[in-house]
Amino acid sequence: METASLLKIHSSNSTIYGRPIRPTFLLIFITTALAAMTACSGKEKEPEPEVPVQIVAVEKGVVQQKVTADAVLFPLAQSALVPKISAPVKKFLVNRGSRVRAGQLLAVLENRDLAAAAQENKGAFDQAEATYTATTASDLPQELQKAQLDAEAAKQAFEAQEKIYSSRKDLFEQGALPRKEQDQAGVDLTNARNQYEMATRHLETLNAIGKQQTLKSAKGQLESAQGKYAGATAQFSYSEIRSPINGVVTERPLYLGEMAAAGTPLLTVMDISQVVARAHIPQQSAALLKVGDKAELAIPGMEKPFPAKVAIVSPALDPNTTTVEIWVQAKNPDGHLKPGTSVQVSMVARSVPDALTVPAAALLTDQGATSVMVAGADGHAHKTPVKVGIRDDDRVQIVEGLQPADKVVAVGAYGLPDNSKITSAEAAPEGKPEGKDEKEKVSEEAR
Numbered sequence: 085m086e087t088a089s090l091l092k093i094h095s096s097n098s099t100i101y102g103r104p105i106r107p108t109f110l111l112i113f114i115t116t117a118l119a120a121m122t123a124c125s126g127k128e129k130e131p132e133p134e135v136p137v138q139i140v141a142v143e144k145g146v147v148q149q150k151v152t153a154d155a156v157l158f159p160l161a162q163s164a165l166v167p168k169i170s171a172p173v174k175k176f177l178v179n180r181g182s183r184v185r186a187g188q189l190l191a192v193l194e195n196r197d198l199a200a201a202a203q204e205n206k207g208a209f210d211q212a213e214a215t216y217t218a219t220t221a222s223d224l225p226q227e228l229q230k231a232q233l234d235a236e237a238a239k240q241a242f243e244a245q246e247k248i249y250s251s252r253k254d255l256f257e258q259g260a261l262p263r264k265e266q267d268q269a270g271v272d273l274t275n276a277r278n279q280y281e282m283a284t285r286h287l288e289t290l291n292a293i294g295k296q297q298t299l300k301s302a303k304g305q306l307e308s309a310q311g312k313y314a315g316a317t318a319q320f321s322y323s324e325i326r327s328p329i330n331g332v333v334t335e336r337p338l339y340l341g342e343m344a345a346a347g348t349p350l351l352t353v354m355d356i357s358q359v360v361a362r363a364h365i366p367q368q369s370a371a372l373l374k375v376g377d378k379a380e381l382a383i384p385g386m387e388k389p390f391p392a393k394v395a396i397v398s399p400a401l402d403p404n405t406t407t408v409e410i411w412v413q414a415k416n417p418d419g420h421l422k423p424g425t426s427v428q429v430s431m432v433a434r435s436v437p438d439a440l441t442v443p444a445a446a447l448l449t450d451q452g453a454t455s456v457m458v459a460g461a462d463g464h465a466h467k468t469p470v471k472v473g474i475r476d477d478d479r480v481q482i483v484e485g486l487q488p489a490d491k492v493v494a495v496g497a498y499g500l501p502d503n504s505k506i507t508s509a510e511a512a513p514e515g516k517p518e519g520k521d522e523k524e525k526v527s528e529e530a531r
Contacts (some may be wrong), residue, residue: 134507137496139459143441144488147481149474151373153361155412157425161329161355168322173338178351180336184327195323195345202316206307207342212309231286238280245269247278250425263341292451324484331355336346360395361412361429363368370408371435373397379412379431383421390414390421394431434474440478443494447472456486457493457500459508465493467502488525 171193178190240332252269255261335352343348361381373394380389392414412429414421446472448455454472456464470485486492493506500506 109257114309134505135465135496135500137457137459137465137500137506138494139491139506139508140443140494142448142482142486142488142490142492143479144438145441146435146437147439147474147476147479148432148436149372150476151365151369151431151433152485153363153365153369153429155361155427155429156428157381157423158359158360158362159306159331159354159356159420159423160360161352162423163331164335164349165190165325165327165351165353166347166349167325167344168346169193169198169319171195171323171345172343173340173350174323176336178333178336178342180333182333183331184333184353185330186327188327189324190327190353191325192331193323193325195320195485198316198320198323202313202320205313209306209309209313212306216306217448231283234286235280235283238276238283242273242276242280245273249273266484288530318330325350326505329353329355330357339401354423355424356421356499358414359414359416359423361392361411361414361427363412363429364402364405364407365410367401367406369433370397372412373410373431377431379414379429379434381412381414382428382430383425384427389430401421408439436474438482439473440482440488441476442482444475444478444487446481446492446494447480448497456482457497458486459491459493459506463505463507465497465500465504465506466501492530499513 174192174194176191178184184190190282249269249272252261252266256266261434331353332355333351334354335349338344338350375394375397377394379392379394381392382389392412394410395413396409396411398409410429410431412431442456446456448457449468450510453469455467455469460466460467471481471483475479475481493500496506
């Protein structure tokens with residue numbers, strides 16, 4: 085209100101509540117009003133407050149979508165050596181931790197009775213083999229040859245006797261030979277014919293049936309002896325425990341001289357040159373993986389993860405847990421990975437090169453919409469909607485909404501109004517939270 089206005093009030097309003105205003109009171113009132121107006125017009129406008137935040141640049145690089153799960157390590161191959169016979173342990177050739185190869189003799193059970201039985205059956209087999217050889221190479225050919233010679237001799241005798249009978253018949257008819265001699269010649273002819281027929285039939289039978297049956301009998305005896313010898317040899321071999329795989333002896337529960345029971349493991353051999361981490365993951369995550377995908381094994385107490393790869397993705401769900409079993413295989417040349425260890429496996433399902441990423445802490449979510457606070461060149465934070473992609477640890481891929489040159493508020497964006505003036509703050513030291521602690525705040529309030 086200006087001085088002219090105050091004078092106008094004086095001229096038009098000379099009374100207050102029906103009473104006249106004294107000139108002295110009016111002068112004091114005008115002077116006080118002018119002083120107040122002068123004080124108000126001289127006060128400067130308060131500056132806009134600045135909010136300290138952490139600002140980071142949008143990074144461009146490779147981002148990976150990973151599937152993580154807890155898993156248990158298993159050996160690449162494992163064999164529990166179970167004896168097939170019950171016998172005392174005669175000797176051990178390995179200890180726990182011994183490295184063995186496939187086929188190596190690891191232990192021997194008491195086997196003297198089995199060795200004797202194998203030797204006895206070997207003698208019977210050798211005898212049967214010799215008999216078979218003699219039968220096929222000597223006896224049968226000789227018998228056939230003898231039957232053939234007998235048949236030929238009988239034929240010749242029959243033919244000779246037939247000539248004698250014919251000659252005597254002629255002499256008898258001429259009256260030069262008595263009837264008695266003719267009858268005797270007929271009897272001899274009949275006998276010769278019978279001998280010839282029998283010899284011929286024996287030869288034919290020997291060729292048709294006897295040869296096959298003789299060979300079959302000899303072969304059967306040989307095979308029977310061979311089977312008994314093989315069985316005795318197998319029983320003897322059961323007393324020698326050999327490793328079926330390359331690996332390391334991990335279990336040896338018995339001592340020398342103790343009874344090894346059939347069906348009870350005597351030794352355990354594991355191939356730990358490589359290990360397999362078995363994990364169960366949801367079906368949706370398993371659908372992203374395939375055999376050959378890169379992976380890592382994080383072992384408790386070890387700083388660096390071990391490189392691995394996906395070896396098996398089960399084609400069926402586990403009916404008990406409705407999850408998919410995944411096998412991740414890793415090399416173990418130094419033996420640091422122990423079967424039975426609980427590990428965390430991280431499998432790379434997808435990799436995107438040249439992706440724009442921001443810290444996960446920079447994302448703001450409000451009613452399903454995702455946004456970030458972009459630090460503008462005007463020193464103000466501008467709320468910008470974004471579309472996210474792959475999350476890789478503490479980094480998030482931004483598919484839409486940002487440019488490589490943008491900078492975003494990494495810490496301090498939560499609850500920050502749009503278009504707020506901001507100032508860059510130093511990152512809090514590691515192990516100390518950002519901002520002032522309660523003691524500092526109390527001290528300031530006291531001051």
